[in-house]
Amino acid sequence: MARAAIPGRLTWQLGRVVELVDETPRCKSLVIELPEWRGHRAGQHVDVRLTAEDGYQAERSYSIASSPGDAQLVLTVERLEDGEVSPYLTDELRPGDELELRGPIGGYFVWEPSQGGPLLLIAGGSGVVPFRAMLRRWTAGERDVPARLLYSSRTLQEVIYRTELERLAEEGAEVNLTLTRQWPADWQGHRGRVDRALLAEVTWPPQQRPLVYVCGPTAFVETVAEALVKAGHEPGRIKTERFGPTGS
């Protein structure tokens, strides 16, 4: 039986997985239907909780990949080899299964059109997930500020949302990919890690005061944020979100 959520309270609820989408060999998107969803802002996340038969519980946060205007909630999960939660979500979960989650959560790493821009999104690996939500939100709006994505991936096979990124580019978002380990012989995009030179090439100059979001593994986020500050970008206009395995 569905229980009404108390406004202002964050309650656990059961969603139903309606579809699983293979994004890359290690990432899947979970399309979820929820009985109670009061909407979210692009960039927010949810907490997912798994309970074992003996009562042991494990909780992890996953960024929301769907836009506020989308009909269903989408999470994209990267399988971590020694993870407690992600291998279950990517390997065991089937359409029709229920999943316990709470959200939306977070108010810092969010973007809404009223915040303006130019909007600069810098992702390392699965750090691109909240940016799918932000770029979808951007395409659904007036697009009165330009939006640009710089996405670093080890290989082309590991690039999440490839088709969608092409579609977003057709709709006017500027999509820049850099591959750090391997690239096809005819690769036209950038090569190598995000460094000062690549940032100087791809980002707007500090004088244009871009609103910057950086998301990825801790080391990636800190390298990029530090390089941006050194290049003269205002620390107050750089928002960061680090992710990584939690627990021991």
Next chain:
Amino acid sequence: MEALDGNAIAGTLFEYFATEMTTAPGTCAHCGTRSQIAELAVYARAPGAVVRCRHCGSVVIVLVTIRNQLHVDWSAFPMEETSGH
């Protein structure tokens, strides 16, 4: 272990304070640096989390769950009144 940031404990803090807290500004009691919770360094290792000031590295918030009861000590990170609470 690499530090995450305050976004990683947003759900737990929401549970405790009954409002969104990542944008809540506070001041490090050790060095006086002002930050929002999302900007703090979080070392999340079950059964709790230790939150440090990014400027001086001092522990400013500790979260621990004892017998299913969440305890949060934020005495070293006095927070300004926010609209949420």
